[in-house]
Amino acid sequence: MASLAFVEERVMFSPNMPAEVNHLLQAAVAASSTDQSGAEALFLQAHALDSRCLQTYFALYKFYFFQKRLVDAERVVIAGLEESARQSGFPSDYRRLARNRQKWNLYANESSLFYLYTLKALAFIKLRLGFTIDAQLILSHLQQLDPEDLSGASVIMDLAAGVTE
Secondary structure, three states, X not given: OHHHHHHXXXXXXXXXXXXXXXXXXXXXXXXXXXXXXXXHHHXXXXXXXXXXXXXXXXXXXXXHHHOOOHHHHHHHHHHHHHHHHHHHOOOOOHHHHHHOHHHOOOOOOHHHHHHHHHHHHHHHHHHHHOOHHHHHHHHHHHHHHOOOOOOOHHHHHHHHHHHHO
């Protein structure tokens, strides 16, 4: 039982997520450094258990990113953007969202903040894939959507600026 307590304290996810999803994610994180296929199976199981839980997208795209599976990470990021937008009641397309920025409060709740953070992740993935122009386009829209930089996108903007120089 002591090892279970250790696993449950590995990563702090949202306090609002279902306990079983959290348990699966914690086990996946614990396995990720030694058993990538087992970890992936646990991440996918957590996502299948509750596909509305945004933390399952986060954990899975981070896992793929660190495994250098950037195309898989991008796919999960896009799905996460769609789900968080659905939960927040706004369009998932960041370009459309930026055109009507005043219509939605993107700082209103956990799911809308998740959208901003995940959009930053998409920009970073695009940058790592070598799609610098796409990354910069996303970042310029993110600047409009997140003027207070709560997502921390300014760090990725600095990286993107360094790539273009």
